[in-house]
Amino acid sequence: MFREKxxxxxxxxxxxxxxxxxxxxxxxxxxxxxxxxxxGVDYMExxxxxxxxxxxxKDFGKWKFCEDSDIEKVVSGxxxxxxxxxxxDVDRVDIEDIKPKKESPVDMIRVASYVKDIDxxxxxxxxxxxxxxxxxxxxxxxxxxxxNELTEALNQLEKESRAQVIYIVDSFGALYQETTExxxxxxxxxxxxxxxxMHAHNNQQLxxxxxxxxxIHNANFVDGTVYGLGRAAGNCPLELLIGFLKNPKFDIRPIxxxxxxxxxxxxxxxxxxxxxxxxxTGMLDEHPKSAIALxxxxxxxxxxxxxxSLLGEDLD
Amino acid sequence: MFREKxxxxxxxxxxxxxxxxxxxxxxxxxxxxxxxxxxGVDYMExxxxxxxxxxxxKDFGKWKFCEDSDIEKVVSGxxxxxxxxxxxDVDRVDIEDIKPKKESPVDMIRVASYVKDIDxxxxxxxxxxxxxxxxxxxxxxxxxxxxNELTEALNQLEKESRAQVIYIVDSFGALYQETTExxxxxxxxxxxxxxxxMHAHNNQQLxxxxxxxxxIHNANFVDGTVYGLGRAAGNCPLELLIGFLKNPKFDIRPIxxxxxxxxxxxxxxxxxxxxxxxxxTGMLDEHPKSAIALxxxxxxxxxxxxxxSLLGEDLD
Numbered sequence: 264m265f266r267e268k269x270x271x272x273x274x275x276x277x278x279x280x281x282x283x284x285x286x287x288x289x290x291x292x293x294x295x296x297x298x299x300x301x302x303g304v305d306y307m308e309x310x311x312x313x314x315x316x317x318x319x320x321k322d323f324g325k326w327k328f329c330e331d332s333d334i335e336k337v338v339s340g341x342x343x344x345x346x347x348x349x350x351x352d353v354d355r356v357d358i359e360d361i362k363p364k365k366e367s368p369v370d371m372i373r374v375a376s377y378v379k380d381i382d383x384x385x386x387x388x389x390x391x392x393x394x395x396x397x398x399x400x401x402x403x404x405x406x407x408x409x410x411n412e413l414t415e416a417l418n419q420l421e422k423e424s425r426a427q428v429i430y431i432v433d434s435f436g437a438l439y440q441e442t443t444e445x446x447x448x449x450x451x452x453x454x455x456x457x458x459x460x461m462h463a464h465n466n467q468q469l470x471x472x473x474x475x476x477x478x479i480h481n482a483n484f485v486d487g488t489v490y491g492l493g494r495a496a497g498n499c500p501l502e503l504l505i506g507f508l509k510n511p512k513f514d515i516r517p518i519x520x521x522x523x524x525x526x527x528x529x530x531x532x533x534x535x536x537x538x539x540x541x542x543x544t545g546m547l548d549e550h551p552k553s554a555i556a557l558x559x560x561x562x563x564x565x566x567x568x569x570x571x572s573l574l575g576e577d578l579d
Numbered sequence: 580m581f582r583e584k585x586x587x588x589x590x591x592x593x594x595x596x597x598x599x600x601x602x603x604x605x606x607x608x609x610x611x612x613x614x615x616x617x618x619g620v621d622y623m624e625x626x627x628x629x630x631x632x633x634x635x636x637k638d639f640g641k642w643k644f645c646e647d648s649d650i651e652k653v654v655s656g657x658x659x660x661x662x663x664x665x666x667x668d669v670d671r672v673d674i675e676d677i678k679p680k681k682e683s684p685v686d687m688i689r690v691a692s693y694v695k696d697i698d699x700x701x702x703x704x705x706x707x708x709x710x711x712x713x714x715x716x717x718x719x720x721x722x723x724x725x726x727n728e729l730t731e732a733l734n735q736l737e738k739e740s741r742a743q744v745i746y747i748v749d750s751f752g753a754l755y756q757e758t759t760e761x762x763x764x765x766x767x768x769x770x771x772x773x774x775x776x777m778h779a780h781n782n783q784q785l786x787x788x789x790x791x792x793x794x795i796h797n798a799n800f801v802d803g804t805v806y807g808l809g810r811a812a813g814n815c816p817l818e819l820l821i822g823f824l825k826n827p828k829f830d831i832r833p834i835x836x837x838x839x840x841x842x843x844x845x846x847x848x849x850x851x852x853x854x855x856x857x858x859x860t861g862m863l864d865e866h867p868k869s870a871i872a873l874x875x876x877x878x879x880x881x882x883x884x885x886x887x888s889l890l891g892e893d894l895d
Contacts, residue, residue, distance in 0.1 A: 439791060439823065440756065440788060440791060440792065440795075441795065465784075467787065467819050467822070467823075468781075468784050468786075468787050468788075468816065468819065469787065469788055470784075471783065471784050471785065471788075472756060472784075472785055472787075472788030472789075473788075475755060475756060476756065479756075479757065490855075491853075500784065500853075500858075502855070502858065503783050503784065503858060503862070506783070506858070506859075506862035507755065507783075507862070515886070516883050516886065516887070519855065519859075519882035519883045519886055520882070520883050522855055522882060523855075523880045523881065523882050523883070527880055536853070537807075537816075537852070537853065539806075539818070539835065539838055539839075542816075542818065542819060542822070543822075543835075546819070546822035546823070564839045564843055565839065566835035566836070566838060566839050567832050567835045567836050567839070570831070570832065570835055571832070
């Protein structure tokens with residue numbers, strides 16, 4: 264038996280773009296879109312709508328900006344029911360860049376926000392809803408949110424925002440299933456008119472199980488990426504999610520082909536996945552940036568020293 | 580807060596030996612024992628007590644036989660509270676090879692058995708208990724066990740066996756957390772005088788989360804291996820387990836050093852971990868042998884073909 268309301272949301276190109284400055288070539292993005300379409304995946308996120316006044320197109324690939332014309336190029340001619348999403352960061356978007364939905368190939372806009380920026384996120388998401396898009400608010404770094412502040416943010420989202428989905432984002436890969444259960448139930452207790460989403464990172468090999476945990480407690484939007492691609496430890500592997508879900512509309516085979524042909528060679532060029540320094544930042548509930556720096560240096564396997572350096576940050 | 584009864588059981592050398600015909604050299608095994616001892620791990624399993632009449636020492640390393648003298652060599656001179664375990668397979672052991680506990684460096688003997696062989700397992704485990712060892716029965720391929728047969732086996736184990744611990748062994752890496760919960764509760768409902776153990780395989784990146792799930796529902800013996808080493812997809816990574824458990828007696832740092840120095844180089848020589856064909860056998864609840872054969876051949880990345888070959892086995 265399956266739950267028809269569950270939507271599988273792929274963010275391979277968007278989250279993977281954080282590793283390579285969004286420099287995926289068109290052929291690769293088309294191959295991903297084609298495979299996801301054949302597999303029956305509901306959404307594909309291609310990148311960010313970041314402001315070109317804040318970030319130079321010389322320094323980043325096109326998927327940091329996601330011009331409508333660039334999206335049209337990679338989806339044209341492919342038969343698909345897969346909807347297109349882009350992500351927007353609070354304070355990094357020019358809202359006048361976003362055309363009305365009916366003039367754009369984009370179906371959904373997701374606003375990524377910390378709890379503290381929730382007022383800005385609500386402003387943005389309502390603006391995009393007014394323009395005709397499906398919308399979500401993705402609450403980042405949830406493992407660090409204070410309960411009273413999270414409660415207030417969720418109450419605001421319920422009362423003031425037109426977002427259809429509110430996401431739990433385990434940015435640090437720090438959640439265990441008991442806390443995932445707690446958060447999904449908390450979200451549902453307040454967000455009576457919204458769906459709940461889950462975006463998990465894989466630092467402790469818990470992205471898939473936390474996503475299952477969220478599904479068990481009735482989250483209906485679940486994120487994954489092909490072969491777990493994503494910054495640092497990466498994300499919930501989409502192929503495992505498809506293998507778990509029972510909806511006959513999904514077909515894992517195009518994803519298997521895509522991994523064979525595109526992702527095994529890619530893994531030889533860029534690094535992501537279960538790597539000890541990312542596991543350490545996950546278990547210590549830290550941003551992975553220190554581990555990313557370690558992996559780019561010449562002491563990349565000095566795990567004990569790295570672990571002790573994180574313990575050594577004195578506070579009072 | 581921690582649960583003092585939880586015992587962490589390392590089976591790196593035993594399960595890892597299934598990849599390399601038990602050919603770890605003494606220096607490597609000593610390094611593992613030393614690190615586990617410093618980390619406060621409760622048990623270390625070094626291999627199998629297999630019969631030399633059935634398996635030739637020419638074809639296998641010493642850790643398939645685990646002579647007491649070989650064990651003494653690798654533990655001597657190392658200060659440790661870590662107990663030594665060996666595994667015995669039904670029908671593959673000569674019980675006269677096992678000396679009384681007081682003459683042996685071995686503390687625990689674990690009997691691996693399918694449900695169908697439970698009478699033989701009970702005979703063996705009671706024999707080893709008579710000789711003074713701590714004992715367990717590890718029920719393999721649990722995801723394939725029929726409920727009525729499993730119930731009968733558990734009733735027998737409770738009434739007839741002197742094993743202290745009965746393990747759930749997810750040999751195929753097929754369990755999700757809901758079934759893990761169901762099984763742990765089922766075991767506890769019948770095994771009133773025994774502890775419950777969990778040995779998980781990592782085909783679907785669920786070994787760690789299923790082990791946490793078992794802990795949540797009061798399993799107290801939990802298996803892991805350093806860096807997840809083990810046949811095919813490998814096991815629950817011991818370092819993640821240590822990071823999760825709150826008992827201050829555990830120290831993750833010796834394990835981090837061990838991974839840096841010994842396991843990163845080893846991973847360049849032998850293969851284990853998250854590899855798509857093992858994920859496929861996990862999601863289809865199949866023995867990994869077909870995937871192991873695939874990885875040893877020249878079509879190792881032909882995932883779709885492999886997937887379809889497993890679907891194509893007709894039955895009536």
